[in-house]
Amino acid sequence: MTHLRSKRLHALRTSPHNVTTPLDPEEESRPMKSSIRNRRSRAAIAVALGSVLALTATACGDDGSGSAGDKGNEGSGKGEITFWDNNGGVRTDIWKQIIADFEKKNPNIKVNYVGIPAASAQSKYDTAIQGGGLPDVGGVGTAMLAEVAVQGALEPLDSRLAKSSLNGKLSQKLLDNSRAAGGGKELYQIPTSSNNGVLWYRTDLFQKAGLDAPTTWSKFYAAADKLTDKGKNQFGFTIRGGEGSIAPALDAAYSQSGVTSFWNGDKTTVNDPKVVAALEKYVGLYKKDTPSADVNNDFTKMVAQWDSGTIGMLSHNLGSYQDHLKALGADKFRGLPNPTLDDGKRVQISNPVDGMSVFKSSKNKAAAWKFVEFAVSHEENSKFNQSAGQIPANTEAAQDAWIQKAEPTKLAAEALNGSDTTIVQLPYYLPDWNTISKADNEPNFQKVLLGKMTAKAFLDTLADQLNKAQADWKKNH
């Protein structure tokens, strides 16, 4: 046996396939050193070549050029441009229609549509700003406008708008919002549509309980109490306690407080005693007139819960209209603008304005601007907003027949442009706004709902952060 083993090891050591033979008869399992042999090299090369060929077959990509530092150029106004839709998916079809109309009218320009999921749009823009690959033109809402603009990625559009056929045809309020969200000096976004806060309520439940429509805050609180019957799993209201909770909470607080400005000099009014008292009253609804699971409500859960349960009222925006229509049918619900104070005065926070921006790195800004002009023209803007159920930025589109028939949109447009409405401008222009209004304070709002933090402490913390962010912003502007 030993003899056989020695023979085998001898054979191994003299084998042409093994140049180095570090095998120790005592330790068979010890790893051995080896050099690369020709045959293995060939096999490795074959595998590598195969992989490269396979990847080449799948790799008909582009170089992703166009980052924030790239100044781009005006271009010929012809050729291909790329458009990023910041709310891809549900709006893909309508954008493809608009693009088809545009290409028919401008046969020399081809628009490549890229739909990006709404929740990931900012990450995609941020990565492209740093790594390259920005589009020529893209959808940029006011909620992310400051962060994109501050990185120097956007083309100022004032002079283009002044010379355009769009000049004078866009809602001045929305243009002001767009300008403010971009830092206040230059216009980086052409608004396409506005959303607005809507108090959706179940008409069948209100009728059954003999309640008036919740047009004022007093009626709202009375209805929330009367419609709640926990034994029957019926609630008066559903509150947003999870992701995205800060803006609706501020909307409710400012709306009831009557405070009409977000800033008093350099200090925010967010912890004004009237705002604090209003927020205390609002969060007092939690568990009393709302389901206890609301503490984790993002808009998806909140809307699904309202559409499938027995809940009297929901505060959301125009965007969920189609969901309610599918779930409840047209006869069981209505949408009103946020309630007014008892004297009829309406205060509401500024809602995000969606719009289009031209990117500084574009090599064909002329064609990109043509596309913006076309998309926000009367006919196309009307078509787009009818599909999205939002308020058109084009004032001619806002007069179209469909908007008169879509009650929630019509009432929201009237509230937005009404003389009795005061809009509290949220500081979307602060690059830290998204962090402050989301990651930094949403957990604190949940603590307020759960009674682990007072509304005053919550708003004081928020005010400190906002005041610091405002001071930093002022230093640089």
Add this chain to the structure above:
Amino acid sequence: MITEIAPAPERVETRPTRPRGRRRAWDEVPRRHIYLPLSIYLLFTLIPFYWILLFALRPAGSTSLVPWPMTFDHFNKVWNERAFGTYFQNSVLVGIATLVMTTLVALAGGYALARFDFRIKKAFMLALLCTQFVPGALLLVPLFEIFANLRMINSLGSVIIAETVFQLPLSMILISGFIRNVPYSLEEAAWVDGCNRFTAFRIVVLPLLRPGLIAVGSFAFVHAWNHFLFALMFLSDQSKQTIPVGLNTLMSADSVDLGALAAGGIIAAVPVVIVFAFIQKWLITGFSAGAVKG
């Protein structure tokens, strides 16, 4: 002629038996103490699946707790109107290519780690482990720049390479563990019989690695199938996007079609469930084999 047939030997019980004392204790446990917690656990696991099925199969607007009347409208909508057919094909391509590339490279690298000794081996192993602590999101910008320079942005190749690279460290470590468990003397015997190293590996070692390869391959496939970030960042054309990105496009900023989302979720989950159903046995064998140091 009468042939005597020997009586069949008594059947020998070969199943390992539990020690007597422990068996008595086990038998004394009321069955409800076992089945009740298991049933509760099962409920928690299965209710979300039932919820998805319910929303996918009942008509929009229905509040019924059973999917009746049943409709396939949501499936039809996501497959035909929301291009899930295309997303599905792309995900299959990315998943299979990642599986093949990860397994091949991990096999080569794992063999080197298991069988060869080189100066920086320990440091290399440590580096492989350390890569597991780096989140993919942190490397997005450099990866984006690399693929942009290679003109591979908006190509499935970029996603396949990125997924493979992220899968390799763990796969190599796992495969090297499996290879260490195969006695070296088996390879030596094959060399004596005239095989070169590659042939010996292919004929002797590779068949013994089947559980390990299935474990590593299925991990690579499932990870590539589910991964969202790289596909979102590196791909732009709708015709090149994958299932996770498609699922995300069903959620707009202010509105979610829950029926379509549930149907999309089922389309995304079915291949993974099927893969696991077929390889379950191998997967468990693979993990337990890899867990023992050779």
